Amino acid sequence: MSSGPRNENVGKNGQDTPTELGSYFISNYPPFSAWDRDDLSPARDAIESHPSVDTPLGLYLHIPFCRKRCKFCYFRVYTDKNASEVERYVDGLAREVELYSDKPVLQGRPFRFAYFGGGTPSFLSEKQLRSLVEKLRRSVDWDDAEEVTFECEPGTLSQKKLEAIREIGVTRLSLGVENLSDAILEENGRAHRSAEVFRTYAWAKEMGFPQINVDLIAGMVGETDENWRDTVERTLELSPDSLTIYQMELPYNAVYAADLKEGSLRVADWQTKRRWVRQAFEMFESKGYSVSSAYALVKNADTRFVYRDALWRGADMLGTGVASFSHIGGVHYQNLDREDQYLAALDAGELPLGRALSVTKDQRLIRELILQLKLGRIQPDYFSNKFGVSIMERFRDPLDALRESGYAEYDEREVRLTREGLLRVDALLPRFFEPEHRGVRYT
Numbered sequence: 258m259s260s261g262p263r264n265e266n267v268g269k270n271g272q273d274t275p276t277e278l279g280s281y282f283i284s285n286y287p288p289f290s291a292w293d294r295d296d297l298s299p300a301r302d303a304i305e306s307h308p309s310v311d312t313p314l315g316l317y318l319h320i321p322f323c324r325k326r327c328k329f330c331y332f333r334v335y336t337d338k339n340a341s342e343v344e345r346y347v348d349g350l351a352r353e354v355e356l357y358s359d360k361p362v363l364q365g366r367p368f369r370f371a372y373f374g375g376g377t378p379s380f381l382s383e384k385q386l387r388s389l390v391e392k393l394r395r396s397v398d399w400d401d402a403e404e405v406t407f408e409c410e411p412g413t414l415s416q417k418k419l420e421a422i423r424e425i426g427v428t429r430l431s432l433g434v435e436n437l438s439d440a441i442l443e444e445n446g447r448a449h450r451s452a453e454v455f456r457t458y459a460w461a462k463e464m465g466f467p468q469i470n471v472d473l474i475a476g477m478v479g480e481t482d483e484n485w486r487d488t489v490e491r492t493l494e495l496s497p498d499s500l501t502i503y504q505m506e507l508p509y510n511a512v513y514a515a516d517l518k519e520g521s522l523r524v525a526d527w528q529t530k531r532r533w534v535r536q537a538f539e540m541f542e543s544k545g546y547s548v549s550s551a552y553a554l555v556k557n558a559d560t561r562f563v564y565r566d567a568l569w570r571g572a573d574m575l576g577t578g579v580a581s582f583s584h585i586g587g588v589h590y591q592n593l594d595r596e597d598q599y600l601a602a603l604d605a606g607e608l609p610l611g612r613a614l615s616v617t618k619d620q621r622l623i624r625e626l627i628l629q630l631k632l633g634r635i636q637p638d639y640f641s642n643k644f645g646v647s648i649m650e651r652f653r654d655p656l657d658a659l660r661e662s663g664y665a666e667y668d669e670r671e672v673r674l675t676r677e678g679l680l681r682v683d684a685l686l687p688r689f690f691e692p693e694h695r696g697v698r699y700t
């Protein structure tokens with residue numbers, strides 16, 4: 258078994274540690290810190306090449322604006338832009354998509370999924386949203402997409418804006434609820450309040466979005482057993498098609514980081530956060546929901562999350578917008594992460610590339626393995642068919658260690674995480690990394 262990773266949240270003696278500064282959530286491999294700002298040629302080559310048309314392709318559109326900065330947030334978001342600055346960004350985003358539309362990488366490959374993410378896509382006014390979509394549609398479309406997701410902050414929605422969101426083809430509306438206590442929302446710097454959640458949820462139901470997802474966070478500052486149970490119960494009453502629950506993390510550049518360093522912040526430890534997620538899983542399961550990943554439940558077992566499942570199986574994704582991440586033809590890259598630089602590149606007629614990494618076949622195997630482990634089960638046959646590698650031999654030591662710890666069980670057909678394993682899955686993944694990437698700061 259490999260040595261414990263930096264973000265392992267179970268101490269060496271099996272004791273739980275408090276929530277410390279840093280990100281626990283693993284969303285990619287190799288870690289972003291390994292990506293190269295000096296050599297962008299792998300990204301340029303991938304964009305100019307014709308990858309297999311059998312590899313699904315998705316489109317991600319990043320809207321980096323929010324009404325207020327949440328105190329736990331580490332994303333680069335802008336809370337001070339006026340309407341004309343937002344419109345300038347929206348024009349830049351449409352220009353970036355237009356630049357891509359002639360590139361070989363897009364030819365003959367309809368988007369199988371699209372995702373409006375942020376930041377807060379619903380920060381855009383109805384007019385700005387319609388204008389963005391009209392400009393995007395001059396060069397691309399998502400008419401053949403199986404799923405179009407749109408992230409919303411409840412307090413930014415009106416009925417007219419929701420209608421516009423429905424009309425642009427959104428199939429999966431994701432509401433960032435996080436908690437239903439107004440005191441906790443306020444303490445954590447969220448812009449919305451619970452009344453806005455219930456109001457917008459009713460509108461969205463009435464408009465017939467095929468899938469409504471609710472996001473919660475277990476362990477926000479001020480969270481208590483009583484409050485968490487109340488939040489979960491009232492979310493259950495909404496009966497969302499899917500529910501996503503994250504465990505609170507406190508990254509280095511969050512507003513709360515200074516308070517945590519000073520010792521003035523009281524935040525639940527990892528054991529408590531896992532207990533809360535377990536409790537929510539059990540409450541939803543008792544009403545017929547099924548757990549579909551370490552962070553998600555679905556009301557109907559056949560409800561899919563195409564974006565997640567495609568990405569975790571190695572789909573290509575074109576990430577557009579400031580600081581967005583792309584995965585194309587075995588290359589990872591990220592756009593420039595400052596808005597002024599991003600827009601300046603587009604003004605010069607160039608793609609706004611920031612850093613890139615050509616990923617080896619073994620790294621692609623590790624990436625898919627760790628991401629699919631978050632689903633709670635992986636099939637060795639998938640990996641031998643795709644990569645020609647027996648994961649049971651290649652990863653014998655870490656798999657045995659997980660089984661000995663009670664976090665996994667397996668036979669030749671399937672590796673399954675136990676509930677305890679699933680609840681701490683991100684802390685278990687670095688043991689599958691190449692040695693040089695274990696223990697690095699993830700972001």
Ligand code: SF4
Nearest residue numbers: 323326327330375376
């Ligand atoms: S709404 Fe999301 S992106 Fe915006 S500040 Fe809050 S956590 Fe960050």
